[in-house]
Amino acid sequence: MIRVGQGVDAHRFGEPGTPLILGGVQVPHERGLAAHSDGDVLMHAVTDALLGAAGEGDLGKHFPDSDPAYKGIDSRVLLRDALERVQAGGWRVINADATLIAQRPRMAPYVEAMRDRVAADLGVAPAAVNVKATTTEKMGFTGRGEGIAATAVVLIAREGFFER
Numbered sequence: 048m049i050r051v052g053q054g055v056d057a058h059r060f061g062e063p064g065t066p067l068i069l070g071g072v073q074v075p076h077e078r079g080l081a082a083h084s085d086g087d088v089l090m091h092a093v094t095d096a097l098l099g100a101a102g103e104g105d106l107g108k109h110f111p112d113s114d115p116a117y118k119g120i121d122s123r124v125l126l127r128d129a130l131e132r133v134q135a136g137g138w139r140v141i142n143a144d145a146t147l148i149a150q151r152p153r154m155a156p157y158v159e160a161m162r163d164r165v166a167a168d169l170g171v172a173p174a175a176v177n178v179k180a181t182t183t184e185k186m187g188f189t190g191r192g193e194g195i196a197a198t199a200v201v202l203i204a205r206e207g208f209f210e211r
C-alpha cells in the first residue's frame with residue numbers, strides 16, 4: 048500500500064536581524080520568518096505532507112503553537128518526531144518533493160544543503176528528496192516580499208511494499 052500527502056505553509060517576515068532558516072539551513076537574508084518555532088516553512092510543509100500521507104493530521108495537532116515547549120524549536124526536531132509517529136504505523140518514506148515560494152532571497156545556492164537535511168530527517172537517501180524554488184513574478188504576498196511559502200508532497204509505503 049502506498050499513500051501520498053501534501054503540505055502547505057506560509058510565514059511572514061519578522062524582525063530585521065533574525066535568522067532565516069529554510070530546510071534546516073541558515074540562508075543569508077536581512078530577516079527571518081516570524082513564527083512560534085524557528086519558522087522553517089519548508090520543514091513545516093514537508094512535515095505536514097508526511098503526516099497527511101499517514102492520515103495523522105497536521106503539525107498544529109501534534110505540536111500546537113500554544114505549547115511553550117515548541118517556542119523557538121528547531122523544526123527538524125518536529126519532522127523527526129513526526130517521522131517516528133509515521134514509522135510506528137509501519138510506514139516508510141519513498142520520496143519527497145518540495146517547493147519554496149519566495150521572491151527573495153535566491154535559494155538556488157542552498158537547495159542542495161536543504162535537500163540533504165530534509166532527506167536525513169526523513170530517513171532516506173538524498174536522491175529521494177528534491178527541493179526547488181520559484182518566485183511568483185512579484186505577484187501576491189510572496190511577490191511583495193511579505194513572507195515565504197512552501198509546498199511539499201511526500202510518498203510513503205508500508206514495509207514490504209517492494210517485496211511483493
Ligand SMILES: Nc1ccn([C@@H]2O[C@H](COP(=O)(O)O)[C@@H](O)[C@H]2O)c(=O)n1
Pocket residue numbers: 148149150151152153154155156179180181182183184
Ligand atoms: N527565491 C528563488 C526563486 C527562484 N529561484 C530559482 O530561479 C528560477 C527561476 O525562478 P522563476 O520564479 O522565474 O521561475 C527557479 O527555477 C529557481 O531555480 C531561486 O533560486 N530562488
Ligand SMILES: C[C@@]1(CO)OP(=O)(O)OP(=O)(O)OC[C@H]1O
Pocket residue numbers: 056082083084085086087091106107108110111112113117118119120
Ligand atoms: C510549528 C508550530 C509549533 O511551534 O508553530 P509555528 O512555528 O508558528 O508554525 P505554524 O506552521 O504556524 O504552525 C505549527 C505550529 O504548531
